[in-house]
Amino acid sequence: MLIDWFTVAAQIVNFLILMALLKYFLYDRVIKAMDEREEKIHSRLLEAESLRQEAEREREVYRQKNREIDQKRDEVLARVEVEAARRREEALQKAREEIDLLRSGWREALRREQESFLRQLRLTAAGQVLAVSRRVLADLADAGIEKKVVDAFLRRLEGMDSDERQEAVDSIMKAGGLVVLRSAGALSPAERRKISAVLHRVLGEDIKVEYETVPEMVLGIELVSSGQKIAWNLEEYLTHLETSIREILETETETRDRSPGEPAAGGGETP
């Protein structure tokens, strides 16, 4: 008999035992390891994918940020350029204004100096003219002229109208009837008598006349009572002349002062 049934039974049992042992020691473990590895690979792939996506997102975020930074930088640069241009313009404007101010200041100072120099020159010239005139007249003032002066004075006294005459009399009376007659040169007794006669005739018999010599008058004669003065002298003319000259000079200077100021104000607009 080729088949030993005990052996068959034993081999069946052996096979079942082997199957159980291999299931425990081999299949389950190996399959578990393979499944775990597969799971691990799968999870790693998922993880890698998620990391990749995250990286992609981050890249996008950074790209966006870069774009924003670029944009911001451009904006800032543009703003800075505008600001720089504005400041430069301002600085230039300020510099121009300062220059204009300085220039006008210089001009003003120059003009003032010029003016004062001219004024001084004019005044000096006028003074010189007057001094020369005085000198000439003083040099020429001799007895003949004195006599003519006395005549002129007397003509003036006699030429007074009644109101003037009354006024002069009132003031002389108020001063006690004393009048002082001043002259540049000493008067001769004849001239004194002549003058006293005219005074008595014009102003009244009861006035007293005193005679004074005042060389500073240069040429002329004047009658002085308290606050009242009747005179003909060169000094008066000269003073009048000087006043006139001063007035003319002042007027002229004012006109000049006003006219150079106008171009100075307009000069600030041109660089």
Place this chain on the structure above:
Amino acid sequence: MDIRLISPDQVVLWHSGPFSINATMIFTWLIMGVLVGGSWLATRNLSSDLRLSRWQNLLEIVVAAIRKQIGEISRQPPDRFLPFIGTLFIFIVVANLLAVVPGYIAPTASLSTTAALAICVFLAVPWYGIRDQGFRQYLGNYLKPTIFMLPFNVIGELSRTLALAVRLFGNIMSGAKIAAIFLALAPLVFPIFMQVLGLLTGLIQAYIFAVLAMVYIAAALKVHESVQLKKEQKGEHEHG
């Protein structure tokens, strides 16, 4: 030379009443020891990392190949059949390949062993079939297409089991015998070629045995589960 003399069943080492321990059992235990010990050693430090030891790699290749083969034949998730079919294949392969060891006689060269394995298959078919389809429906298969086919179906079931046992036994036994005979005739180089041929035959027979077992079991299963497998295979491809 009597055929009884060269069957390992006849080499009885210990005998007591109906119980005896013969060379078939000893070599079977040896194979079991090698397989279980090897598996224990190799699976002691299994890692699920991406780096593998060589042994683990080998085992994984073997197991994965068996699973793939089972899946292709059964068109179902393979893990349910893996312990049975896989153990059949691995046991027969190792039993046959160890024939290179001098003094070793393959247990599969004993009709008792092949009959035991064939009986296991014979029992496994209704086991899986009834679990899968239910008792009545499974038995109903024997009445198809008509009730008159019942005897033929039963005979077919028995005969294919017998064929399984005898095919494996005949091949392995003849290989061993031919090697022995040629060794007697031409003791030098020639037996080596016969040995190599024997190894090839052993490998092929192991494959045939396992595949046929799977085919028989698959024939007893429901058909509609193939859809489920396709889904699973698709999933595996995507993961792979």
